[in-house]
Amino acid sequence: MTTVRNIAAGVRSMTSNAFLVDGERAVLVDAGSDFDAVARIEDATGSIDALVLTHTHPDHVGNVESVVEAFGVDIWGYDPDHPLVDHAIEDGETVRLGDHDFEALHTPGHKDDHLCFHSAEAGILFAGDLVFANGGFGRTDLPEGNRETLVDSIEYLLATLDETLSAMYVGHGPAVDSNPLYHVELAAQAAKMG
Template sequence: MIENLAAGVQAFTSNAFLVAGEPGADSPPRNDANDANDAGRRVLVDAGSNFDVVARIGEHVEDLDAVVLTHTHPDHVGNLAAVRDAFDVETWGFDASLDQVDNELPDGGTVTMGTAEYEVLHTPGHKDDHLCLYAPEAGVLFAGDLIFQNGGFGRTDLAEGDRDALIRSIDRVRERLDGDLREMHVGHGPSVLDAPGEHVELAVRSARMG
């Protein structure tokens, strides 16, 4: 189960994805005594901002095992303090020197979310600490603010933005995909569940032309 907890929020926020159980499965039953085993490692990917994400997490699971950050722009971490307080949970991200990151996820490392293992890809260009998370066996990519639907790509006019680095990062993701990408979950806008690899290819071309 991968659930966008920011769906329908009108305030300025990133998406915030709750990952529990098998990708593509329905939400695990909240009060099932065996839920913890079925859900695997319950992880929030980005915390979003300006809405009550704690309440939305509670609609699906009773506890949380970790928060993984694609990067630390304010719209992705604005709710983080509330999540930490509510669930007594630690965070993982690329740069553990930042206040929002308790534990380092190094480039080339792995992290378990739900029941799937994700590869960690350092993908700067939008922000220096940006990560993408890819599960080859499950065919799932969390693209953060690197790639969006219909060939969109992350802005590079903010601090730490670098268009050339962004293009290299998109290329790296495109080359790593094994051709069986089934789901791409992005930092803003809808997830891409129909031929997401085509959207990655389009983003490469669009970033070079933009």
């Protein structure tokens, strides 16, 4: 059975959440920054099979080098031209995280290379920095940020999701395990108002 743990939990630094998805294929979704991700992975599962990125902002990739060095894993992300990305994941492509297949959704607006990962079977969404709990949504005031594009990406995400969604893991802040679809709908409304 797939389990998801935030190995960045409790860290007091400028880091994203970093989700260790355990199961048939142990995968780290985002590496976080400025904490000992290697030790936390070793304590939790001993090792990982791959590192998947929602996007390449520094707070999500700061620990990439140490994770790759420790576990010898390849890095998967949207932009194969980015120096950290070994293998491209295209929109609509399927990736194995834990015990389930997840559809990759290209969702720019916060950053051009942003991906969300959704498994209808598992009822899980990795939302990166697109949407957050309580209707929060990703910043658009950074390079490559664009509010209109972000709104389109949230709408694209909503078109993919349904009531079977039971857990949403976000790039910052708490995971949402109570009616996560409602939180995505709130984010869509809030982003349109800005």
